[in-house]
Amino acid sequence: MPELIFLGCSNAVPAPGYEHTHMVCCGEQRVLLIDCVNNPIQRLQRVGLDANQVSDLLLTHFHPDHVAGVPSFLVQTWLMGRKLPLRVYGLEETLQRVLANLRLYEWESWPGMYTVTWHPQPAQEHNLVFQAEDFSLYTSPMEHLLPTLGVRLENNRSKSAIVYSCDTQPCQSLMRLAKGAEVLIHEATGDYPGHTSASQAGEIAQTCGVNSLYLIHYPTMKGDPATLVQAAQVTFQGQVQLAQELSRLTF
Numbered sequence: 701m702p703e704l705i706f707l708g709c710s711n712a713v714p715a716p717g718y719e720h721t722h723m724v725c726c727g728e729q730r731v732l733l734i735d736c737v738n739n740p741i742q743r744l745q746r747v748g749l750d751a752n753q754v755s756d757l758l759l760t761h762f763h764p765d766h767v768a769g770v771p772s773f774l775v776q777t778w779l780m781g782r783k784l785p786l787r788v789y790g791l792e793e794t795l796q797r798v799l800a801n802l803r804l805y806e807w808e809s810w811p812g813m814y815t816v817t818w819h820p821q822p823a824q825e826h827n828l829v830f831q832a833e834d835f836s837l838y839t840s841p842m843e844h845l846l847p848t849l850g851v852r853l854e855n856n857r858s859k860s861a862i863v864y865s866c867d868t869q870p871c872q873s874l875m876r877l878a879k880g881a882e883v884l885i886h887e888a889t890g891d892y893p894g895h896t897s898a899s900q901a902g903e904i905a906q907t908c909g910v911n912s913l914y915l916i917h918y919p920t921m922k923g924d925p926a927t928l929v930q931a932a933q934v935t936f937q938g939q940v941q942l943a944q945e946l947s948r949l950t951f
Contacts, residue, residue: 902935
């Protein structure tokens with residue numbers, strides 16, 4: 701069965717021991733990294749994955765806590781002798797900004813650099829990004845401070861699904877993306893513009909009819925994140941958990 705691993709769960713200011721929110725989906729033949737933070741290679745190694753196994757990279761939006769690690773990921777895997785091509789997905793605006801950053805490093809001139817292909821995605825709901833042997837990746841636009849994609853991972857055989865909100869305020873496109881999903885992974889940064897509180901995440905999970913809610917992208921520098929679970933339990937009758945770094949979900 702496909703497996704989703706939380707590599708980092710913090711918001712944009714991680715406390716010691718935490719990392720910015722990013723995750724990896726491992727299938728039979730493809731390994732999808734969702735966002736590329738400061739140094740995902742170390743977290744991949746901690747869960748037993750070689751960074752050179754990553755076949756696909758989805759960049760949800762162009763904020764530094766989600767894309768700052770792209771240059772480091774490329775140079776480190778190049779130095780590690782990677783030969784496998786890498787496919788990168790995201791909105792046109794996101795990919796163009798990432799490429800503009802990479803050009804400052806003159807990355808295309810690195811001797812023997814492996815092939816990287818860029819695949820702009822439309823800002824349309826339930827967009828099929830790719831279908832692998834055992835799971836499919838869908839995206840929908842969310843409502844954040846700049847163009848952002850939410851994620852749906854679906855088992856091709858059982859049709860069970862996990863939905864990840866990414867950074868967003870409550871929005872109808874997420875409700876539609878999460879229809880029929882068993883698990884909702886929702887940000888719990890707080891009730892700020894472009895973001896969502898734990899209580900609001902619970903309301904969304906209740907409306908979507910999911911079985912389980914995992915809170916992610918939560919504050920780690922101040923306060924006890926466990927109190928967020930209590931806040932979400934007031935508005936959601938299903939199972940609520942904090943996403944824990946390096947923990948795994950099968951779907």
